[in-house]
Amino acid sequence: MSNYWNPFVQKLDPYVPGEQPKDKKYVKLNTNENPYPPSPKVTAAIKEAVNDQLRLYPDPNCDELRKKIAEHFEVKPSEVFIGNGSDEVLAFSFMTFFSAENPVAFGDITYSFYKVYANLCSLSPKIIPLNDDFSLPVDAFCEPNGGVVIPNPNAPTGRGLPIDSIRRILDANSEHVVIIDEAYIDFGGESVIPLIKDYPNLLVVRTLSKYSSLAGIRVGFALGQKALIDGLNTVKNSFNSYTIDRLALAGALAAIDDDAYSKGMAQQIIATREQTIKRLENIGFTIIPSQSNFIFASHTEVNAEVIFHALRDRGVLVRYFNQPRISNYLRITIGTDEEMDKLVEALKDILN
């Protein structure tokens, strides 16, 4: 706190990312990273870009990458916006599309950064409680809102939303932007990208962090009709012209090109997830159905916070949120089969 701060800064309550431990080597199942390395074609492309050209600014418009993404998702390059991770894309989206006059709506159990963005933009969000089983109360999202943000599948629950429900929400909110945050869509969800041509109010947000194993290079993007993308570019170019560096551009291009590699890894993660769910259910956990690369688990007898600390002591990091309704749940990233063995072993030891 300081007198030099703009008064609104005093009221901000920043996002707290999952721990990136430095003290020792953990089985790291706390930040939904992909357990598999990026495609060898991606690392080769980045290495090739590590050259004397680093003295030059990158392309501020990311034209080549936008073209590549457009081809891959069958939209136009003018319907693609690139950002420094999907977090930056979401921050720009809140700034561009939502205003204090019309409260933006999102769930009470959702990606916790949405509330932080709302705060940053001095918005009073309309927070809609999810149903008891953490499914989305679609009707409530169809009442008058000043915009909507929904992750599909939801974080931290992993629960997916049927495309028909999203269509209803888009129809009901035709005057305002509906953001569908598809950070985890490639682990079993159904994308609404094909709806973009029909809905001028739909913005789909994606990231290379999870599906493409590239959390380390920071590339996210948004797809939507040109008017929405133009708005994002206006705000971005009033903030920072060059948000994506030359190496991230090279890596992202190669990652979109080698989609087959990411798809193969995602299938492996889905298989591991289904097996892990069975193993955890066998030792007394209840698991929310997941379409993601993580699961949201609660034990029938032992408190989640107790398990969280006991796992940490045994070298396994998971995510625990000390907040209403979910304080007895753990969010567990799906790692390799070997990592899941270590998780189950540690859990058996704790629950014994």
Add this chain to the structure above:
Amino acid sequence: MSNYWNPFVQKLDPYVPGEQPKDKKYVKLNTNENPYPPSPKVTAAIKEAVNDQLRLYPDPNCDELRKKIAEHFEVKPSEVFIGNGSDEVLAFSFMTFFSAENPVAFGDITYSFYKVYANLCSLSPKIIPLNDDFSLPVDAFCEPNGGVVIPNPNAPTGRGLPIDSIRRILDANSEHVVIIDEAYIDFGGESVIPLIKDYPNLLVVRTLSKYSSLAGIRVGFALGQKALIDGLNTVKNSFNSYTIDRLALAGALAAIDDDAYSKGMAQQIIATREQTIKRLENIGFTIIPSQSNFIFASHTEVNAEVIFHALRDRGVLVRYFNQPRISNYLRITIGTDEEMDKLVEALKDILN
């Protein structure tokens, strides 16, 4: 323009970066990039970081880099903020320290992004005309302001500001933050970093883009007392947790370590600058005294816009700003001696 945009977005007038041409190879003297490649130690360090760890998020706090920068500049790690280029650092600074109630002051001839940031933050800046010779009217900056932003040396003029003048401005504005943007300080200016310990209102902004030949990896930083840095972190962590990727972190660490390399290149650029100034004066140019890696030049007879286009036709890109007071000037980045030969040759051809 779209009904989906927040009304304030309709009023934004984004920054226009210098052209990054793709049509053919130019002698590129338009965006103040360093003509020399980054240190071989930097490219080696980045290559080493291109590995399977890219699947993991980077350190959101950039602890190692902050420690390295702190050691280099003899401040504490808690006095260092890292951003995605100095443009992002400046954007966060405007959001954190300036408010609509107290107009932030900057010059009329200055880095044109300041006005864009002010717009983005809905601030009405107090724009202070520079003197006729483009020197800073120090007294005017000592009148009551809600904050001050000054590049030293100034862009696009290249003119430096004596440290005593900055001290006067800091004393007169003790209630508000004074940002000294030292993007170009290493080409002959005198840094005010040693004043940080005495001035809680001083924020110094730096970039690796020019001095370290790393425009392509996007790393800038701010130095100031802890209360200012804490404010920047609060805003940054309400916007995007992971702004600096793993490769940029690796490159930046190596660049700070190999400062001797950058210093050598800067000395070469200064030598080339002084020689270029003489050569241009010989063919009728007037040059503002420069402490930067660019010069601001006006011809006594031929109009700057005419020269700009004629240079472009001859494969030489420089920067032309079509705005009051400087519409007869060209900003010319100092390249290699060979590039300057081509510039002078093209100019002689044009002026013949």
